[in-house]
Amino acid sequence: MFRLPRLVPRLRGVRYTSSTPRFPCVEAHAARQSRLASFVSSPQHPNSSPSGPEPPYARPNPTSYTVFHSSTPLPLTYHPDPLPTFDIAYETWGTLSPAKDNVILLHTGLSASSHAASTPANPTEGWWEKFIGPGKPLDTNNYFVVCTNVLGGCYGSTGPSSIEPETGVPYATRFPIISIFDMVRAQFRLLDHFGVDKLYASVGCSMGAMQSLAAGWLHPERVGKVVSISGTARSSPSSVAMRFAQRSVLMADPNWNNGFYYDALPPHTGMKLARQIATITYRSGPEWDARFGRQTRPPPSDASPDSPHVPALCPDFLIETYLDHQGEQFCLKYDANSHIYISKAMDLFDMTRPALQALRLPEAAALVEPEADASARPHSTSHSKSHPPPTNPPAHLPALAQGLAPLAQTPTLVLGVQSDILFTVEQQREVVDALRMAGNERVVYYELGGVWGHDTFLLDVLNVGGAIRGFLS
């Protein structure tokens, strides 16, 4: 509801406005809040109405994906107790070969579901529709493509919004903090279930690239090739900062209620604001200049065509209405706690040797000692005339090379985008240099131009798709 200012009982005669100032953006938000509140208090809540305004993750639709249930406890990176049971939602495209040697495990970014491409069970477009299918870069004439919703997510896999078996209510923030490695371990349980010993390739973009590297690191013998697109092997403080800003606005929403909101109004305001911030990091300034420039929203329908644009404090420029719309579209589509937990897992991702050894990861114990490594395999081994050592390496590069040692024999495609402000091109070069320094002589690296920033992997079928096709074949 529109609240009247408290100290200004009568506003007639005030110079600048004929009435109390109005804020359509604030009113629209209040209206959504009130629509949602009336739904939450209605008898249908939470899951009975198929078309209500409740978040889609609150009405799982297991007919559009398959759920793999594991009753074997999953060890966790940051918690002494394993997760006792868990579900992983997945979809597949193509046909598993009799030798089960044509599997591509596709990892998702932060908020994507397993629905990477349309299927007979769910014909809506997937998030990588143009990359998966017969003759496409992930060619389903050759490969059996598997995509899962990550552990911690809200689209069918176990996450904070899932019912905790012991209590019968959602975990909420009693869910343990998880890591990228935990997500990958859960996916390998699914591969075990399929009877797949070795992946043809592990492929991922953004957070999916972290998982892709983690898969090759955890199971060097089970991963044939690794594709890492616009990812990183060590989250930078500037990307942590952008995700921190998103978590902060979410956790400041009173509806977040320390994560216990599943029987009440979700923190839709915080989610909208978080998505606005995220969206800023997904594209680039040059793209916005080309796409929106300094154009403003269209004038109201009752305005005369000649009347000049009157600026407002609510969204005014097209870049603002775009961000507002992106936030609005997303705020009820994704679970706030999943956003918090998964973005935190991204922040925690660091494949430098000391960071890995500080974790509860048995695999890290096998990492070569720096001294032994230095004498046994000089760092310059993998550098050649065509791949010279970096001229200005970051201080952590040797530690990253030591951490990535298990990937030394795995053919790896790294692809980065120069306009990406979230996973910068410096981070892509760092992965390449560290892998080469670790002795990997089969690293392919492409750097793309263009203005699409981090989102390039969703848009540039020709260049991104072409690189993948060439590397996989």
Next chain:
Amino acid sequence: MFRLPRLVPRLRGVRYTSSTPRFPCVEAHAARQSRLASFVSSPQHPNSSPSGPEPPYARPNPTSYTVFHSSTPLPLTYHPDPLPTFDIAYETWGTLSPAKDNVILLHTGLSASSHAASTPANPTEGWWEKFIGPGKPLDTNNYFVVCTNVLGGCYGSTGPSSIEPETGVPYATRFPIISIFDMVRAQFRLLDHFGVDKLYASVGCSMGAMQSLAAGWLHPERVGKVVSISGTARSSPSSVAMRFAQRSVLMADPNWNNGFYYDALPPHTGMKLARQIATITYRSGPEWDARFGRQTRPPPSDASPDSPHVPALCPDFLIETYLDHQGEQFCLKYDANSHIYISKAMDLFDMTRPALQALRLPEAAALVEPEADASARPHSTSHSKSHPPPTNPPAHLPALAQGLAPLAQTPTLVLGVQSDILFTVEQQREVVDALRMAGNERVVYYELGGVWGHDTFLLDVLNVGGAIRGFLS
């Protein structure tokens, strides 16, 4: 207060935590809210306690600055009615020469006060302390330096938190939307009051650089030299996006109350979140990597020295505690409405000819017609072997050159920083190219390296100060 989850009456026996999860950051925030609420309801509110937690702008201290009051209405760029009266707070350093020809008008960034350097009346360090004084870049042995709090601000100049004479209560969001040009017009009223016909120079960084260019544009005959550091002549959509995100979190704070909060709790949560986002844009990723890397907060005092870091959803990495602290420090220091109005004025700043002509600016009417301009003064005039035309000019460059035509005879220093993500180096080059294209043959341009990003102008006395000193002398 800490709220118990509603659907989980008993939590004993739950696996992952021995009790309900705790969020120290949420509790700290609730504690601040409650401290502030008890103060607001106390009899001292709003302005009687000198040491209470209320914002400093709510207790103006006119002994530390001088207030110029104008009773002559100020015309506004975006409103048909002028502002009937207004105050401008200012401070000065050095001595006005008998000919009144040694005045440097220093413009501030978004949130700075007139206190650019210490004075006898206010010995605390100013925001540009190292740049102003005897023998310093703005050498008070030679120059009389004047710095004002901008119109729309909250440190003594008229803004949304000021009492509206007609109603006796703060303007709040009944304050008119203002422009960078309006700010400069108000400053020139102060110069008129001093009897200063012509500035030796107009100097500004960030939003101050916008004002500096606007001053030279509004009054070419009254501005001897222009210094524009890390500014722009046309706000880019990506900088609008970053400021939009800040306004959005502010306006989503229920305490904002459509801007009418001056008798209640200020939107301190929104301000804290807005400042966190702003802070991200002020530095650079490389600086954060060098300064914080992936270090985490120190372990609790009762933790054993060997215990591994246990990640948390509250601020965890030093980059997070830094941003949290920056937001915390700022959230009661600055008026939320001033932040909204002034950041909006930055967004609206666009010196391309069509944009200027769409405003209520009599000065824009004199801009040369593009056709006449093209024939009368070929664009290539000012380009030379040492200053060739840009190879890849943005589409709006000719329009910007036409808009900047009034500055064609004014010696101008433009300085940009390659690591600045808010006012990118491309925007600096654009100002330079447009000025040269407009026929200005006295444009000096420096581009700085380093990792300090947008904040370089506050930190790099050697390079920024040196450039200013050389240009002014």
